Amino acid sequence: MKRVVVTGIGMINALGLNKNDSFGAICEGKSGVGNITLFDSSNFPVRIAAEVKNFDPLEVIDAKEVKKIDRFIQLGIKAAKEAMQDANFDENFQEEEFGIVSAAGIGGLPNIEKNSIICLEKGARRISPFFIPSALVNMLGGLISIEYSLKGPNISCVTACAAGTHAIAEAYKSIVLGTASKMLVVGAEAAICPVGIGGFASMKALSTRNDDPQRASRPFDKERDGFVMGEGAGALVFEEYEEAKKRGAHIYAELIGFGESADAHHITSPTLDGPLRAMQKALKMAGNVKIDYINAHGTSTPVNDRNETAAIKALFGNDIPLVSSTKGQIGHCLGAAGAIEAVISIMALKQNIVPPTINQLVQDEECDLDYVPNKAREMNLKVAMSNSFGFGGTNGCVIFKKVDN
Template identity: 65%
Template sequence: MQRVVVTGLGMINSLGSNVTDSFKAIVDGQTGIDKITLFDASEFTAQIAGEVKDFDPTAIMGKKEAKKADRFIQLGIHAAQEAMEDAALVTDNKVSDDISESFGIVAASGIGGMTNIEKNSVVCANRGPSKISPFFIPSSLVNMLGGFITIQHNLKGPNISAVTACAAGTHAIADAYKTIALGGATKMLVVGAESAVCAAGVGGFASMKALSTRNDDPKTASRPFDKNRDGFVMGEGAGALVLETLESAEARGAKIYAEVLGFGESGDANHITTPTMDGPLRAMKAAYSMAEKNNGGELKIDYVNAHGTSTPVNDKNETAALKELFGGAENCPPVTSTKGQIGHCLGAAGAVEAIIAIKAMDDGVIPPTINQIESDENCDLDYVPNTARKADVNVIMSNSFGFGGTNGVIIMKKYTK
C-alpha cells in the first residue's frame, strides 16, 4: 500500500484565522472562550463559547456565494484555502487539470448547517413555507462543505463526507488515508468544519447538562481533567489537511509535515451519549497496532492530544483507557487537551486537533492543558498543566470520541527520509 503524508495545513478558530497565529496563542495558554455574541444567550444556562472573531466570508468567496453557504461551510473554505496554498498545489486557487481527477476530498462536520436549519424553521413557522430560502438545503448539508470546496479548487477525485459527531474530523483523516493507501486517489483534502453556536445548538447541549455553566468566568470554564470540571464549552472553527502519497510529495519537493502511520475506529454499543472506557481503548489499540506494523516495529508515542472535553465522564474514562494502553500512569507520554483554549469544535475538533499535534512535532513544543487548578484522583497523568513544554516530539496520537459511541484515533510521526 501507498505511504501517506501530510503536506498542507489550514486552521481557523476562536484564537486565530490561520495555523501560525492559532498555534502560538494555544502554546501561550491563551483562550478564545468568552460571552456569546452570535445570538442573545442571556436566558440560557450556558452563555459562553469559543467564537471565531471578525470573520468576513467575502474575503475568501464572492458575496453572492457567501449567501448560499452556512457559516460552517464558510469557515471550512477559509481553512481549505490556507491548506491548499500551504501545500503549494493551487494556481489562481485551482489545481491543474492533470491532477484534478486524482485529487479528492473528505469533508467532516458533526451537525452541519444548524444555524440555517434554525433560521429557516423559524421562517417556515412564522411566515409560511413560501418564504423558506431556496439556498436552505444546499447551505445546510454536510457534504456541501466538500461540494463548495471541490468547485473552488477543481477537485474531481472522490468526494465523500464523515458525519460522526465529535469524531468526524478524525474519521475524515482515516478515510482520506484509506482512499490514498488503496489507490483511490493520489491526493486528498480533509476539511472538518463546525459552527453550531446558535440558540438551538447551545440550547440543545445545555438541556443535556453537557455544557459548563461557569458563565461568570469564561476563561476558566473549560478545564479538562481538573477536579472541578463541569462540562464542555462549545467552539466553532475549521481545520484542513492535505494528504498525499509519499511518492507524489517527494517528486514535487513538497514540505512534509508528518507521515500517517495508523488509525483506529470502534463503537461503544453502550449508550447514545454516555461514553465507555472500552470503546476508546479498542480504537487506541487498533491505531497503535497498525502504526507499529507500518513503522516496521516498536513505536514510542511522545505526545497524546486527548479528546479531553472537560466533562466528568469522558476525562475519567479517557485517562483510564490511556493508562491501560500504556501499562500504567508512569508509562504514559504527556497528554493535553486544547479545548480549554478554543472550546470543543465538535465535528471539526479532530481535524483542528490533529493540526495542533502536528505543529507540536514541527515546533518541538507541547501545548498546555490550561485551567489545571485542582487535581483529580481519577485524572492522574502528566497533562502539561498551564504552561507549554519544549520537547522532542516525533510520534503523536490524537483522540476523538463522539455521541453514539463512535471513536476515532490517528497516529502520525515526523517524516524522515
C-alpha cells in the same frame, strides 16, 4: 503499502484566523472563550462559547455567495484555502486523482433553525431556496471541490465529535487503495446558535461558568463541569509519499496509524472499552511505535476525562506519554475537533512543543497523568496521537510521525 503524508495544513478557531496565530496562542495558554455575541443569550442557562472573532467571509467567498452558505462552510473554505496554499501546488495536478473528505457533526444548524422559524411564522413559501444546500454537511466538500476542481472521491463524515478524525482515516484509505493519490480533509463546525447552545445545555453537557468564561473549560481538573462550545475548521492535504517527494513538497508528517471502534453501549455515555480499542488499533497499525504526545479528546466533562484517562493508562501501563487537551483554549469544536486537533498535533511535532492543558488547577484523583498543566513544554517530539470520541459511541484515533524531508 503506500505511505501517506501531510503536505499542507490550515486552521481557524477562536484564537486565530490561521494556523500560526492560533497555534501560537494555544501554546501561550490563552483562552478564546467569552460571552456569546452571535445571538442574544441573556435568557439562556449557558451564555459563553469559543467564537471565531473578526472573521470576514468576503476574504474567501464572493459577496453574492456569502448568504447562500452556512457559517460552517465559510469557516471550512477559509481553512481549506490555507491548506491548499500551504501545499504549494505549482504544477497542474491530475484533477481525477485529487479527492476530498469533508466532516461536521451537525452541519448548518443555524440555517436549519432560521428556516424552521420562517416556515412556522411565515409559511413554507418564504423558505430560502438556498436553505437545503446551505445546511448539508457534504456541501462543504462539494463547494471546495468545485473551487479547486477536485474530481476524485468526494466523501463526507458525519460522526459527531469523531467526524474530523474519521475523515482523516477515509483520506488514508482512498490513497492506499489507489482511488486517489491526493486527498483534502476539511472538518468544520459552527453550531453556536440558540438551538445548538440550548440543546447541549438541556443535556447538562456544557459548563455553566458564565461569570468566568476563560476558566470555564478545564479538562481533567477536579472541578470541571462540562465543555464549552467552540467553532472553527481544520484542513489537511494528504498525498502519497513518493508523489509528494517527486514534486518537492514540504512534508509535515506521515500518517502511520488509525483506529476506529464503536462502544455499542449508550448514545451519550462512553465506555472505557471503545476508546481503548480505537487507540489499540491505531498503535498496532503504527507498528507499536513509541508515542511521545497524545492530544486527548479531553472535553472537560466529568465522564469523558475520567474515562479517557483510564483508557490511556490501560493501553500504556507505566510508560504513559505526555497528554494534553487544547479544548480549554478553543472550546469543543464538535465535528471539526478531530481535524483541528490533528493540525495542532502536527504543528506540535514540527515545533517540538507540547501545548498545555489550561485551567488545570485542582488535582482529580481519577485524572492523575501528566497533562502538561497550564504551561507549554518544549521537548523533542517524533510521534503524536490524537483522539476523538463522539455521541453514539463512535471513536477515532490517528497517529502522526515526523518525517525528515
